Amino acid sequence: xxxxxxxxxxxxxxGGVRALQGVDFALRxxxxxxxxxENGAGKSTLMRVLGGEYVPEAGTVDVGGxxxxxxxxxxxxxxxxxxxxxxxxxxxxxxxxxxxxLAEIPSIIAWRDLNRRAKDLISSLGFSIxxxxxxxxxxxxxQQVVEIAKALSxxxxxxxxxxxTAVLSMRDAERLLGIIRTLRDRGVGIIxxxxxxxxxxxxxxxxxxxxxxxxxxTVERNDVEIDDVIRMMVGRSLKAxxxxxxxxxxxxxxxxxxDLSDGSRIKGASLSIRAGEIVGLGGLVGAGRTELVRLIFxxxxxxxxxxxxxxxxxxxxxxxxxxxxGIGLVPExxxxxxxxxxxxxxxxxxxxxxxxxxxxxxxxxxxxEVAAVEKLSTRLRIKTDNLNDPASSLSGGNQQKVVLAKWFxxxxxxxxxxxxxxxxxxxAKSEIYSLIKSLAAEGRAVLVISSEHIELFGLCDRILVMRxxxxxxxxxxxxxxxxxxLKLAMVNTMSxxxxxxxx
Amino acid sequence: xxxxxxxxxxxxxxxxxxxxxxxILIALLIVATSMSNVFLTERNIINVLRQSAGTSLMAVGMxxxxxxxxxxxSVGSIAALGSVLSAILIQDYGTGLSIAGAxxxxxxxxxxxxxxxxxxxxxxxxxxLAMMTVARxxxxxxxxxxxxxxxxxxxxxxxxxxxxxxxxxxxxxxMIVVFVVSGIVxxxxxxxxxxxxxxxxxxxxxxxxxxxxxxxxxVYVISGVLAAAAGIVSTSRTGIGSANIGVGAxxxxxxxxxxxxxxxxxxxxxxxxxxxxxxxxxxxxxMMNLARVPGYHQQVFMGCIIIGAMLLQYASNWFRK
Numbered sequence: 022x023x024x025x026x027x028x029x030x031x032x033x034x035x036g037g038v039r040a041l042q043g044v045d046f047a048l049r050x051x052x053x054x055x056x057x058x059e060n061g062a063g064k065s066t067l068m069r070v071l072g073g074e075y076v077p078e079a080g081t082v083d084v085g086g087x088x089x090x091x092x093x094x095x096x097x098x099x100x101x102x103x104x105x106x107x108x109x110x111x112x113x114x115x116x117x118x119x120x121x122x123l124a125e126i127p128s129i130i131a132w133r134d135l136n137r138r139a140k141d142l143i144s145s146l147g148f149s150i151x152x153x154x155x156x157x158x159x160x161x162x163x164q165q166v167v168e169i170a171k172a173l174s175x176x177x178x179x180x181x182x183x184x185x186t187a188v189l190s191m192r193d194a195e196r197l198l199g200i201i202r203t204l205r206d207r208g209v210g211i212i213x214x215x216x217x218x219x220x221x222x223x224x225x226x227x228x229x230x231x232x233x234x235x236x237x238x239t240v241e242r243n244d245v246e247i248d249d250v251i252r253m254m255v256g257r258s259l260k261a262x263x264x265x266x267x268x269x270x271x272x273x274x275x276x277x278x279x280d281l282s283d284g285s286r287i288k289g290a291s292l293s294i295r296a297g298e299i300v301g302l303g304g305l306v307g308a309g310r311t312e313l314v315r316l317i318f319x320x321x322x323x324x325x326x327x328x329x330x331x332x333x334x335x336x337x338x339x340x341x342x343x344x345x346x347g348i349g350l351v352p353e354x355x356x357x358x359x360x361x362x363x364x365x366x367x368x369x370x371x372x373x374x375x376x377x378x379x380x381x382x383x384x385x386x387x388x389x390e391v392a393a394v395e396k397l398s399t400r401l402r403i404k405t406d407n408l409n410d411p412a413s414s415l416s417g418g419n420q421q422k423v424v425l426a427k428w429f430x431x432x433x434x435x436x437x438x439x440x441x442x443x444x445x446x447x448x449a450k451s452e453i454y455s456l457i458k459s460l461a462a463e464g465r466a467v468l469v470i471s472s473e474h475i476e477l478f479g480l481c482d483r484i485l486v487m488r489x490x491x492x493x494x495x496x497x498x499x500x501x502x503x504x505x506x507l508k509l510a511m512v513n514t515m516s517x518x519x520x521x522x523x524x
Numbered sequence: 525x526x527x528x529x530x531x532x533x534x535x536x537x538x539x540x541x542x543x544x545x546x547x548i549l550i551a552l553l554i555v556a557t558s559m560s561n562v563f564l565t566e567r568n569i570i571n572v573l574r575q576s577a578g579t580s581l582m583a584v585g586m587x588x589x590x591x592x593x594x595x596x597x598s599v600g601s602i603a604a605l606g607s608v609l610s611a612i613l614i615q616d617y618g619t620g621l622s623i624a625g626a627x628x629x630x631x632x633x634x635x636x637x638x639x640x641x642x643x644x645x646x647x648x649x650x651x652x653l654a655m656m657t658v659a660r661x662x663x664x665x666x667x668x669x670x671x672x673x674x675x676x677x678x679x680x681x682x683x684x685x686x687x688x689x690x691x692x693x694x695x696x697x698x699m700i701v702v703f704v705v706s707g708i709v710x711x712x713x714x715x716x717x718x719x720x721x722x723x724x725x726x727x728x729x730x731x732x733x734x735x736x737x738x739x740x741x742x743v744y745v746i747s748g749v750l751a752a753a754a755g756i757v758s759t760s761r762t763g764i765g766s767a768n769i770g771v772g773a774x775x776x777x778x779x780x781x782x783x784x785x786x787x788x789x790x791x792x793x794x795x796x797x798x799x800x801x802x803x804x805x806x807x808x809x810x811m812m813n814l815a816r817v818p819g820y821h822q823q824v825f826m827g828c829i830i831i832g833a834m835l836l837q838y839a840s841n842w843f844r845k
Contacts, residue, residue: 320730320731340730341733341735345733352731357728358727358728358731359728359731361721361725361791364791372721372732373733374733383714383715384713385712431733
């Protein structure tokens with residue numbers, strides 16, 4: 022069968038970091054080809070090359086057997102390649118029809134015609150959405166349908182779905198998979214990126230696994246099991262990745278929250294964590310996990326509810342209150358929230374607790390600081406020649422270790438991690454896991470948010486699951502399956518999705 | 525992904541970045557010396573420094589503000605308020621209290637701006653624009669729009685304005701002291717470190733448990749106090765408190781800081797380079813006076829030279845690519 026698209030030997034680097042090192046990838050018409058790999062494996066970069074966003078340093082992109090040099094995303098779209106973005110690239114203030122035909126809107130608009138064509142496209146996908154509705158008012162699932170219709174209007178022969186179900190309820194995810202099957206049967210080639218392996222195994226014909234910027238293997242779906250794919254993604258057995266488990270006995274309760282709410286996203290959450298315990302926080306993207314942790318840390322103001330630390334009610338109105346009470350937060354985005362990138366590693370590592378490094382006149386005690394940071398750097402194995410270099414000079418994994426170092430330095434007894442290994446290579450990942458475990462072994466309480474289920478399963482003593490701002494349940498290690506987690510993450514959403522659809 | 529550690533090399537970009545301001549100064553010195561044989565006399569140099577004293581105080585305050593990614597447009601007006609208040613208060617309360625009163629008033633203006641900016645999250649540009657009008661208005665009200673003669677009560681202040689240590693005028697000494705102290709604060713203290721860090725990434729600093737509002741407010745207070753001090757320096761030279769001084773002075777202060785290589789996006793800039801920035805502005809004005817360039821023409825030249833200096837700063841970014 023002739024390939025719709027063929028990528029050969031694609032290379033791409035960003036400032037010395039090789040994001041893609043000679044990747045081959047082919048897509049046949051009428052297949053769903055899943056592209057798997059950890060965060061940072063190079064999936065998105067590869068798709069951006071295919072979508073004309075990045076120009077590769079080496080390698081060729083063939084479409085329908087002819088080599089191409091895309092001049093940009095519009096050029097790629099003209100050649101029939103559409104990327105359905107994770108964050109939707111729609112103009113939220115415009116109508117459905119305007120969005121679908123955005124690129125070809127004439128200077129005088131025949132509204133009736135435009136709306137009719139939009140309606141036809143959408144109903145061919147099995148949905149009915151008013152073409153004159155404002156896109157920003159639509160539920161996410163419908164926005165995604167609009168985006169697909171937009172691609173169809175351009176006669177896309179290749180569609181790339183990047184984590185399309187991450188923000189959808191179970192029911193909407195099902196409908197989306199239905200659409201993808203319809204497109205596949207029409208002969209469209211689908212590239213499907215997802216972290217949900219069960220979903221991938223239901224829909225894919227072939228699977229390509231990427232790791233560290235290279236393609237590990239391309240296999241027929243029927244030839245492999247989920248475990249095989251995980252091993253290909255991680256490059257080592259899970260046991261090796263998460264390291265030895267130290268015996269830990271949970272001690273006294275460190276944190277308890279009761280009915281914590283921010284008045285909008287978080288609707289009364291209660292949980293407790295004991296010393297020496299690693300508790301996971303699972304759920305879909307947008308379930309409110311980040312918001313909940315930010316409430317506990319005082320980064321957002323709570324409207325109601327109570328926080329108890331070591332059994333004593335504690336008012337936390339700001340991150341400063343939280344840090345003083347012994348709470349640390351490794352935030353979701355290390356570049357925007359975790360680090361002052363242009364500043365030295367040394368300065369970043371101590372920012373959480375400067376008082377022991379300052380004399381009574383407010384002068385920094387340089388030698389004390391250097392000693393403290395050297396100790397941290399050794400313990401966390403931060404790879405750098407000079408701790409005075411800016412944090413931006415480090416690789417992603419080492420940058421993340423600097424964020425961790427900040428909280429090791431603050432020496433609190435409750436540490437919260439929001440996606441601690443996002444964009445980090447496997448080696449650093451494994452090190453971060455053992456650092457998190459060592460924190461718990463020292464008797465600190467740890468709360469970890471992760472969208473990678475493997476990570477939660479490998480790291481946590483129990484997993485709390487959130488859905489739409491509420492905690493819906495708890496899993497013990499015996500129950501650690503993707504299915505059980507997703508059920509808790511999505512279950513009641515179905516009735517709500519029903520309500521939206523019939524509304 | 526592979527581990528990469530970028531070595532700190534001495535490439536053109538870094539050199540321009542670090543020494544660009546000094547290069548501008550050296551170029552100016554060469555041009556000025558060759559244009560006029562009066563320029564490099566002790567008297568003229570001291571004159572340049574003396575005339576720069578007021579601007580330099582405001583520029584130091586401005587530097588603190590700009591480091592946090594803010595801006596303070598009210599310094600010229602606060603200088604006027606400081607000038608007027610010191611001249612009025614001195615009649616009844618004596619030298620010490622009048623200076624203190626003027627400085628406190630300047631600090632209060634800065635405190636008001638700072639609290640609005642840090643607690644209510646108002647944009648610094650608009651907030652200090654409003655403070656600029658308020659402070660100017662206040663100084664006109666207090667002085668009823670008339671110049672205020674200090675007379676004999678102000679002899680200590682006028683002595684300061686005209687006196688010398690060795691050959692160096694007191695205002696120049698004050699300027700140097702302020703620069704040195706600020707340099708020490710910015711380089712060696714927690715305060716200086718956090719002020720710069722806030723300008724570079726306020727969210728990361730806040731999430732480290734730092735009282736961002738305190739530091740943000742403080743820089744506007746510092747700026748206000750220094751602006752009032754600049755007003756007193758002006759009064760000390762003329763013996764007159766005037767509500768009309770310092771019009772447009774905020775722009776000179778900003779220009780000096782920016783010529784000194786500080787980034788208006790915060791986090792980057794230093795006291796030494798700001799000092800050079802002030803001196804560069806002073807020399808340009810002095811050169812044009814020596815060359816008898818008419819006043820109106822001077823403004824046009826000044827603007828062009830500021831743009832030229834900026835281009836040189838930006839050249840360091842171009843070389844980076």
